[in-house]
Amino acid sequence: AxxxxxxxxHLIKEKRETATLKCYPIPRHDxxxxxQQGPGQDPQFLISFYEKMQSDKGSIPDRFSAQQxxxxxxxLNMSSLELGDSALYFCASSSRDxxxxxxxxxxxxxxxxxx
Amino acid sequence: AQxxxxxxxxxNVAEGNPLTVKCTYSVSGNPYLFWYVQYPNRGLQFLLxxxxxxxxxxxxxxxxxxFNKSQTSFHLKKPSALVSDSALYFCAVRDATxxxxxxxxxxxxRLKVLA
Numbered sequence: 001a002x003x004x005x006x007x008x009x010h011l012i013k014e015k016r017e018t019a020t021l022k023c024y025p026i027p028r029h030d031x032x033x034x035x036q037q038g039p040g041q042d043p044q045f046l047i048s049f050y051e052k053m054q055s056d057k058g059s060i061p062d063r064f065s066a067q068q069x070x071x072x073x074x075x076l077n078m079s080s081l082e083l084g085d086s087a088l089y090f091c092a093s094s095s096r097d098x099x100x101x102x103x104x105x106x107x108x109x110x111x112x113x114x115x
Numbered sequence: 116a117q118x119x120x121x122x123x124x125x126x127n128v129a130e131g132n133p134l135t136v137k138c139t140y141s142v143s144g145n146p147y148l149f150w151y152v153q154y155p156n157r158g159l160q161f162l163l164x165x166x167x168x169x170x171x172x173x174x175x176x177x178x179x180x181x182f183n184k185s186q187t188s189f190h191l192k193k194p195s196a197l198v199s200d201s202a203l204y205f206c207a208v209r210d211a212t213x214x215x216x217x218x219x220x221x222x223x224x225r226l227k228v229l230a
Contacts, residue, residue, distance in 0.1 A: 004158075031216065042205060042220040043159070056217045090158060096216065103149055104218065106159040 002026055004107035006091050012113045013081050021076040021110045025093030031055070032074040033092040033104055034066060043090055049074060050096055081114045088112075117142045119208050121221035128196045129229050136191040136204050136224045144212025148189040150180055153203040153223075162204075165189060166211075176200070196228045 005024040013019050025032050031050045035043035036059075045058035049068035060066070063081075068074045078085060088111050092104035118141045128134045140146055147166055151159040163174025165182045173179045180191045189206060203225050207218040 033217065035218075042222045043218075045217040045219070048217060050216075056215050058217060092159075094216070103161050103164050105161065106151070108158040111156075 004091055004093050004105055006089075006107040006110050008110060009108065010111050010113075012115065014115055015081060015083065017081050017114075019078045019081060019112060021078070021089055021091075021112070023074045023076070023091030023093075023107060025072050025074070025091075026095075026105055029093035029095045029105075030072065031094045031096045032068055032072070033094075034060075034074070034076050035090040035092065037088040037090060037109070039087070041087075046076070078112075083114050086112060086114045117208055117210050117213075117219045119206050119219055119221035121204075121206055121224045123224050124222075125225045125227060127227045127229060130198055131195050134193050134196045134200070134226065134228070136206075136226060138189045138191065138206030138221055139187050140189060140206070140208045141187060142208055142210040142213075144210045146187075146189075147209040147211050148180075148182065149207040149209075149218065150174065150178070150189075150191050151205045151207060153205065159205065162191070196226075198228045198230050201226055201228045 007022045033048040034046040037043045046060040048056040052068045064078050066076045088109045090109045092106045094102045094104045120139045149164045150162040170182045203223050205223050206221040
């Protein structure tokens, strides 16, 4: 079965650089979520999109922005990177239209290292 | 505010023995509860969920969980542990009546099954 695809899997950046993370949800899933997992931490919700509109907003820094495109893929744009942004970034998708309680399916994550 | 507590950072159990990983939650409305497992350098894999109905839910790989409304708990259990069950386990909650679809995760419990 198709899963959530994230690219790149690993990314190394310098401080103050920008980064773009991409997420391709499971086909026919209409909702995308972004989470940040710091070393030894639990995943923290950043932002989500339903049908290309922002639906929930969590602890996403103002330096970050995200959007969902017409093909339902999503991109997380991160600017002015800081050392503390080093983390594993997960994307998850779900199908809200099939029911309001369907579980989220997670991608393998993008490991961002800021030097 | 929603919150999830996993009181044990680590649980050690001998192979073949039953295991329990504890989770308690706090939401203002009705909870939707989930368990995920994370292997090293991998994404979060869905194990099981409680939405409504029977308090005992069965999931993947022989895991089950019991929803206890009075104790606001959703402990993960398995009758006979395998070494391959060793991983990081996360409990998550979604407040079904809040209009939000984001998950709040617990801090995770590392399960170590000893041969």
